[in-house]
Amino acid sequence: MRFPLILCACAASLAAQSPASSNVRGNAFPSVDSARRVIFHIKAPTAQKVQVMPVGGSNGLGKGPFDMTRSEDGLWSTTIGPVQPGFHYYWLLIDGVPANDPGSETYFGWARQSSGIDVPDPTLTFYEPKDVPHGDVSIHWYRSQVTGKMRRAYVYTPPGYGANTQARYPVLYLQHGAGESERGWTAQGRANFILDNLIAEGAAKPMIVVMENGYASRRDETSGRGNEAFPDLVMQDLIPEIDKAFRTRTGRLDRAIAGLSMGGGQAMQIGLANLDRFAGIGSFSGAGARNFDRQTSFGGVFKDAAGFNGKVKLLWIGCGREDGLFAGSAALHKALEEAGARHVWYESPGLHDWQVWRNHLHEFAPLLFQGKSE
Amino acid sequence: MRFPLILCACAASLAAQSPASSNVRGNAFPSVDSARRVIFHIKAPTAQKVQVMPVGGSNGLGKGPFDMTRSEDGLWSTTIGPVQPGFHYYWLLIDGVPANDPGSETYFGWARQSSGIDVPDPTLTFYEPKDVPHGDVSIHWYRSQVTGKMRRAYVYTPPGYGANTQARYPVLYLQHGAGESERGWTAQGRANFILDNLIAEGAAKPMIVVMENGYASRRDETSGRGNEAFPDLVMQDLIPEIDKAFRTRTGRLDRAIAGLSMGGGQAMQIGLANLDRFAGIGSFSGAGARNFDRQTSFGGVFKDAAGFNGKVKLLWIGCGREDGLFAGSAALHKALEEAGARHVWYESPGLHDWQVWRNHLHEFAPLLFQGKSE
Numbered sequence: 001m002r003f004p005l006i007l008c009a010c011a012a013s014l015a016a017q018s019p020a021s022s023n024v025r026g027n028a029f030p031s032v033d034s035a036r037r038v039i040f041h042i043k044a045p046t047a048q049k050v051q052v053m054p055v056g057g058s059n060g061l062g063k064g065p066f067d068m069t070r071s072e073d074g075l076w077s078t079t080i081g082p083v084q085p086g087f088h089y090y091w092l093l094i095d096g097v098p099a100n101d102p103g104s105e106t107y108f109g110w111a112r113q114s115s116g117i118d119v120p121d122p123t124l125t126f127y128e129p130k131d132v133p134h135g136d137v138s139i140h141w142y143r144s145q146v147t148g149k150m151r152r153a154y155v156y157t158p159p160g161y162g163a164n165t166q167a168r169y170p171v172l173y174l175q176h177g178a179g180e181s182e183r184g185w186t187a188q189g190r191a192n193f194i195l196d197n198l199i200a201e202g203a204a205k206p207m208i209v210v211m212e213n214g215y216a217s218r219r220d221e222t223s224g225r226g227n228e229a230f231p232d233l234v235m236q237d238l239i240p241e242i243d244k245a246f247r248t249r250t251g252r253l254d255r256a257i258a259g260l261s262m263g264g265g266q267a268m269q270i271g272l273a274n275l276d277r278f279a280g281i282g283s284f285s286g287a288g289a290r291n292f293d294r295q296t297s298f299g300g301v302f303k304d305a306a307g308f309n310g311k312v313k314l315l316w317i318g319c320g321r322e323d324g325l326f327a328g329s330a331a332l333h334k335a336l337e338e339a340g341a342r343h344v345w346y347e348s349p350g351l352h353d354w355q356v357w358r359n360h361l362h363e364f365a366p367l368l369f370q371g372k373s374e
Numbered sequence: 375m376r377f378p379l380i381l382c383a384c385a386a387s388l389a390a391q392s393p394a395s396s397n398v399r400g401n402a403f404p405s406v407d408s409a410r411r412v413i414f415h416i417k418a419p420t421a422q423k424v425q426v427m428p429v430g431g432s433n434g435l436g437k438g439p440f441d442m443t444r445s446e447d448g449l450w451s452t453t454i455g456p457v458q459p460g461f462h463y464y465w466l467l468i469d470g471v472p473a474n475d476p477g478s479e480t481y482f483g484w485a486r487q488s489s490g491i492d493v494p495d496p497t498l499t500f501y502e503p504k505d506v507p508h509g510d511v512s513i514h515w516y517r518s519q520v521t522g523k524m525r526r527a528y529v530y531t532p533p534g535y536g537a538n539t540q541a542r543y544p545v546l547y548l549q550h551g552a553g554e555s556e557r558g559w560t561a562q563g564r565a566n567f568i569l570d571n572l573i574a575e576g577a578a579k580p581m582i583v584v585m586e587n588g589y590a591s592r593r594d595e596t597s598g599r600g601n602e603a604f605p606d607l608v609m610q611d612l613i614p615e616i617d618k619a620f621r622t623r624t625g626r627l628d629r630a631i632a633g634l635s636m637g638g639g640q641a642m643q644i645g646l647a648n649l650d651r652f653a654g655i656g657s658f659s660g661a662g663a664r665n666f667d668r669q670t671s672f673g674g675v676f677k678d679a680a681g682f683n684g685k686v687k688l689l690w691i692g693c694g695r696e697d698g699l700f701a702g703s704a705a706l707h708k709a710l711e712e713a714g715a716r717h718v719w720y721e722s723p724g725l726h727d728w729q730v731w732r733n734h735l736h737e738f739a740p741l742l743f744q745g746k747s748e
Contacts, residue, residue, distance in 0.1 A: 024482075024485070024486060024487070025555075025587070025589065026485075026589070026600060042471075044470075044471040045470075046469055046470030046471060047468075047469050047470070047471050048422075048469065094421075094468040094469060094471045094473060095420055095421050095422065095468060095469045096418075096419075096420030096421070097416075097418040097420060097421050097468045097473070098476070099468060099471070099473030099474065100473065100474045100480075100487060102472070102486040102487075103486075104487075105487065106474075106480040106487040108398075111398070111400075112398060112476040112477075113398070113474060113476075113478075113479065113480040113487065129515060129524045131517060134514075134515040134516065136512040136513065136514050136515075136529075136619075137512065137513040138510040138511065138512045138513075139510065139511040139512075139513070139560075140508075140510050141503065141508040141510075141566070142508065143505060150503045155510075162619060162620065162621075165539035181399075186513075192515070213399075215399065215400070226400060245510075245536060246536065247536075
């Protein structure tokens, strides 16, 4: 006799679990169901204690660590959730030591290769790969004069780039956050699929998107956070390299810079200091308005609002309301409003996480490159 | 008073340690010295036992596991070696559980993301990034009809590909080994730098190199090793996709296929069954001559040696002498020789590892695409 499902108090727990799209191909775990509960598994017969550790204080998996339970044959497992949709970094703590889940692909975050889980939101498909033309992401190696080292940029070229050999494209420079790398916007952020879909819908202009590593130190520089030379790298090495190696449009109206968190600060810093080179700037969950002074902040660029408004086609600032940086971002918006500096302010539900930044890119990219080229 | 270095019995141990090039940027460990001794470090104050585990039976780090020693503040370390030059997979065993070293980048091998260390050989620079023009490696997404899924190929385009918009190029399909992925030939194998350097020297023809994942299952296929559909994928999906998306030469004289280990077997299987599409085939440390029968093996392609020799411009078979597959490879060479089938046999020192396969690619690529196009 089959137990009637309708009477089962835990009916929801019967929902089918599917492997996360962020897994290593062919691995069943971690898995997710439609109620966004996640099951983690790991074979660790010799461990005394195994836990799931969501990384960071703003993680859609919850606070953790979550204890896993050992079966007789040494398989540890636990079910958590419902969790937030989106991409979440996690580690498995093996007797307290952070380790990767062998079932997960690795994603560079928290200054190391970390496990990650992508929890679907069935109401959002804008970042999913669809049956539309796909752009390529080129791993482009070059030598930096500023750092003296070989570096690589991840460069999205839009569908048609290879075939339309006379066409030239505007360029968005797009930066990751602290502890991440040039791989983040494609692996975690799915920027390529977001652009593919927007371009297929006619909602965004075909554009090149350049994703570099926000850390750069001058030759022989050993102290500091390691990102001190990044503005010089962008202006002296990266932009000339991209304009040489790819079919770009090179006027200021066809160049924009944006980033998330630390990268949002870098976009503001680099973009606002170089308005002869950039006309579009985006800060996604960036640092906000600490000590903002209209006369002096960002080199005093906001002291002449009319001049600023004449030059900058798009200054876009967004933040999730559950983000610890929200108050600062909202204060920056208010200060810019008071200064008469034209900008787009975008607030939405959301944490300091990749689901918000995917959404930010999806909102931001359609607003770029709408004017005529210079 | 400083102890005079000249009197130190362990003078060699004073050689300077440098961070491995395979590390996460900015991480000092693992480190290597000029005597090829490697120091591993990990902070793991709560672990009872930590070991370095070279993965696989044919690993240039040695047999392992190697116990690490705990300092008072919970830092574990050990020095091993001298080790073999080249790229070696390893895990850290945390109380017996395989985990990644946070100081290392991750490299897909052994069906999971693993740590790896690249130990330099100062006498070999052919795989190092040099100040020569660099090709790009494009991550190319496409939908496979055979599998019903989105897949990605890593596609090397040679220096000048972007600028010479009328030029078309021959194509090498290049496969990884069991448990690896489409990322292996660039991340572990440095195929892009090997080609850059060969092309810069004029030693190899500029070519496109396509690296796909050797695992593919037909829609709804769930059993088997997971690579059953790979030949169909190559012939029905991948080649048409690459010929559409990239500026390829499409005649058989301009198409070759090669691979390492499992990928060598796949190259033999696919290439020899499709001599109307391929004129170059390479097997690097492949499976060898088990049950080789001139009349029936590989669809009987060797039974008419003159016909075979008229069609195949290059059949290349290589193996390291310390490889467990060496005897089989040497037997295949002998059987082909007896059959009168023209081929290149390449034996060298070396294990079943990436240092051998880097060398194989470096030997093989210059021999490709030397005839006229059809």
